[in-house]
Amino acid sequence: MSWAEGFIAVDWGTTNRRAYRLAGDGALSDEMEDGLGILSVESGGFPDSVRTIRERLGDLPMLMAGMIGSNRGWVEAPYVPCPAALDELAARLVWAEPGRVAIVPGVSLDRGGEADVMRGEEVQILGALAAGLVGGDALVCHPGTHNKWIRLERGRIAGFRTVMTGELFNLLREHSILADLLDGPAGPSRAFAAGVRHGLDEDDLLAELFSVRARILLGKQPREEACDYTSGLLIGSDLRVGLRGAEAGAGEVVAMGRPELTRLFAAALREAGREAIEIDGEKAFLAGARKLAELVKA
Amino acid sequence: MSWAEGFIAVDWGTTNRRAYRLAGDGALSDEMEDGLGILSVESGGFPDSVRTIRERLGDLPMLMAGMIGSNRGWVEAPYVPCPAALDELAARLVWAEPGRVAIVPGVSLDRGGEADVMRGEEVQILGALAAGLVGGDALVCHPGTHNKWIRLERGRIAGFRTVMTGELFNLLREHSILADLLDGPAGPSRAFAAGVRHGLDEDDLLAELFSVRARILLGKQPREEACDYTSGLLIGSDLRVGLRGAEAGAGEVVAMGRPELTRLFAAALREAGREAIEIDGEKAFLAGARKLAELVKA
Numbered sequence: 001m002s003w004a005e006g007f008i009a010v011d012w013g014t015t016n017r018r019a020y021r022l023a024g025d026g027a028l029s030d031e032m033e034d035g036l037g038i039l040s041v042e043s044g045g046f047p048d049s050v051r052t053i054r055e056r057l058g059d060l061p062m063l064m065a066g067m068i069g070s071n072r073g074w075v076e077a078p079y080v081p082c083p084a085a086l087d088e089l090a091a092r093l094v095w096a097e098p099g100r101v102a103i104v105p106g107v108s109l110d111r112g113g114e115a116d117v118m119r120g121e122e123v124q125i126l127g128a129l130a131a132g133l134v135g136g137d138a139l140v141c142h143p144g145t146h147n148k149w150i151r152l153e154r155g156r157i158a159g160f161r162t163v164m165t166g167e168l169f170n171l172l173r174e175h176s177i178l179a180d181l182l183d184g185p186a187g188p189s190r191a192f193a194a195g196v197r198h199g200l201d202e203d204d205l206l207a208e209l210f211s212v213r214a215r216i217l218l219g220k221q222p223r224e225e226a227c228d229y230t231s232g233l234l235i236g237s238d239l240r241v242g243l244r245g246a247e248a249g250a251g252e253v254v255a256m257g258r259p260e261l262t263r264l265f266a267a268a269l270r271e272a273g274r275e276a277i278e279i280d281g282e283k284a285f286l287a288g289a290r291k292l293a294e295l296v297k298a
Numbered sequence: 299m300s301w302a303e304g305f306i307a308v309d310w311g312t313t314n315r316r317a318y319r320l321a322g323d324g325a326l327s328d329e330m331e332d333g334l335g336i337l338s339v340e341s342g343g344f345p346d347s348v349r350t351i352r353e354r355l356g357d358l359p360m361l362m363a364g365m366i367g368s369n370r371g372w373v374e375a376p377y378v379p380c381p382a383a384l385d386e387l388a389a390r391l392v393w394a395e396p397g398r399v400a401i402v403p404g405v406s407l408d409r410g411g412e413a414d415v416m417r418g419e420e421v422q423i424l425g426a427l428a429a430g431l432v433g434g435d436a437l438v439c440h441p442g443t444h445n446k447w448i449r450l451e452r453g454r455i456a457g458f459r460t461v462m463t464g465e466l467f468n469l470l471r472e473h474s475i476l477a478d479l480l481d482g483p484a485g486p487s488r489a490f491a492a493g494v495r496h497g498l499d500e501d502d503l504l505a506e507l508f509s510v511r512a513r514i515l516l517g518k519q520p521r522e523e524a525c526d527y528t529s530g531l532l533i534g535s536d537l538r539v540g541l542r543g544a545e546a547g548a549g550e551v552v553a554m555g556r557p558e559l560t561r562l563f564a565a566a567l568r569e570a571g572r573e574a575i576e577i578d579g580e581k582a583f584l585a586g587a588r589k590l591a592e593l594v595k596a
Contacts, residue, residue, distance in 0.1 A: 079516075108516060115513040146475075146508060162508040164474075171469040176462075177444075203501045204539045210444060210460040215413040218377075218406060241502045 003297045007061045008053060009289035011120060012068035013037050018282075021057040026290045032056050038067045038074075046074035050101070063289055063296070065104040066120035069094065074101075079108035079117060083156040086126040086288070090295035102296060107157055116162050121148050124256060124281050127288020129155060133279050137251040141242055141269070141276070143235075143261040145170065149242035152251075165238040166261075169231065178213055178230065181223065185260070186231030188267035195229040196271040199236020208233055235268040243272060257281040301595045305359045306351060307587035309418060310366035311335050316580075319355040324588045330354050336365050336372075344372035348399070361587050361594070363402040364418035367392065372399075377406035377415060381454040384424040384586070388593035400594060405455055414460050419446050422554060422579050425586020427453060431577050435549040439540055439567070439574070441533075441559040443468065447540035450549075463536040464559075467529065476511055476528065479521065483558070484529030486565035493527040494569040497534020506531055533566040541570060555579040 006023045015037035021030040032053065041049045050062070069077035077094040084107045093102040106119035121142050128134040129152065136155035142148040145167045150160040173182040186192060198208055212230055215221035221229070253269060255262040256279040269276040304321045313335035319328040330351065339347045348360070367375035375392040382405045391400040404417035419440050426432040427450065434453035440446040443465045448458040471480040484490060496506060510528055513519035519527070551567060553560035554577040567574040 117512045163505045164508050207461045207539050210462050214415045241505050
């Protein structure tokens with residue numbers, strides 16, 4: 001059971017976990033996914049919880065990233081401050097089982113009034129960089145429950161900002177007065193583009209959200225447009241935060257993450273006049289895990 | 299059982315209802331409140347549901363306002379479009395029981411791209427106006443689940459804008475990643491003022507919300523400040539929408555509604571350099587109900 005024979009890379013989040021078996025040459029040979037996120041594991045229960053992964057994918061060393069390294073996870077892996085590269089992450093791995101289970105630290109931003117944290121995205125972003133999928137100077141948009149806008153400078157994570165766009169969309173969809181309007185998946189339709197436009201141009205998100213309902217009540221907008229428009233509105237507002245500042249103007253823009261989300265963000269970025277490269281977050285995660293495993297072996 | 303002998307005024311909302319017995323001379327003689335909002339009443343169940351109010355407060359005519367007039371209520375009372383005054387509301391009462399139970403219509407805004415609706419607040423605002431508590435030209439802020447900013451012009455509701463600030467605060471508090479930080483009631487502390495300041499100055503609400511959590515994780519802000527700061531942040535952002543436009547500069551600013559909320563909004567308005575008159579929404583509602591009953595009698 002040595003790293004040279006291969007390893008299992010785990011992206012262990014709050015509500016889900018994904019595990020991938022990578023052979024010694026880096027090839028993906030098997031994978032699994034289940035709903036056993038860290039919140040479903042009791043304190044002290046991680047050694048047991050990890051057994052089900054090994055039973056399924058083999059008794060190999062493991063490299064874990066995501067919320068598994070948070071203060072609610074298995075062992076806390078303290079944040080590496082920006083600017084951060086893959087070398088620093090490798091140097092600060094925390095071993096949950098010596099030599100067998102390494103946990104990748106998250107990255108923090110703590111500079112003057114700015115404060116932010118990430119856990120998991122850093123492996124994807126620095127992995128994409130290591131694999132040459134992204135250049136060393138880029139603006140990366142990583143949509144998800146907590147969208148991240150990450151500035152890469154000279155091959156390092158220089159800074160980033162988290163926007164709670166995905167979480168708000170979920171809250172609205174599950175618990176708000178708009179819930180019954182937000183059925184179905186959002187797509188990049190004409191209504192979506194109109195929402196993006198409004199979000200980019202106007203600074204009135206919480207008012208415009210109510211207008212969606214009012215326009216439908218007053219028969220001014222078809223009900224079928226509500227979901228796409230609202231999704232566009234939220235993403236447009238998100239872009240206004242993410243594209244702000246001088247850095248946003250330079251270098252390439254990348255949308256990285258789950259393809260159904262990067263597709264929406266790339267469409268919104270196009271509406272804002274920016275062409276984005278889309279990168280599958282899973283592919284980027286595996287690239288990052290491979291590179292970290294190499295550094296462990298070295 | 300005639301209006302001259304007195305009546306019962308009911309503010310029947312989505313999740314609660316309040317009923318007040320007013321004598322022939324307008325004096326408040328009894329009141330009740332319970333959790334039987336319209337969502338707890340099945341279709342066709344309103345005649346039964348109203349019996350419990352009559353049993354408690356007497357067999358008197360009733361005047362009802364709020365969501366009871368919506369398409370999920372007893373009988374739908376179509377919106378009166380802006381500009382709207384108390385006369386129009388009286389002329390468009392809908393009778394759920396002829397001569398016995400009148401339902402007050404809500405007010406709508408449907409002008410070009412603007413669309414908005416209210417049900418319940420109009421009785422308070424026009425009531426305060428009728429009672430001389432507010433001047434005929436004013437900007438009224440009515441905090442609640444759905445905050446309303448209402449422009450009064452020459453004694454009429456000229457326009458208004460709803461901001462989902464209260465609902466977002468509740469969603470964050472009950473279901474979000476910030477939930478454990480948002481315990482306790484928010485108060486107008488120094489942290490609250492800092493949040494208001496940020497909300498007034500910066501257009502990054504959904505990012506700043508995540509920063510609250512990040513600053514606490516990184517030890518940059520005391521956890522005890524989170525609730526006040528977040529409340530201030532949301533209210534500051536709300537004010538930026540409400541105080542926008544030329545109208546906002548002229549006339550008095552009024553904060554009307556539940557005293558624990560008008561107190562917070564008045565504090566935030568002070569931070570924005572505006573002194574607000576606070577008016578208890580219940581008092582204003584009773585003033586409006588009395589005036590409408592007079593118009594019914596006439």
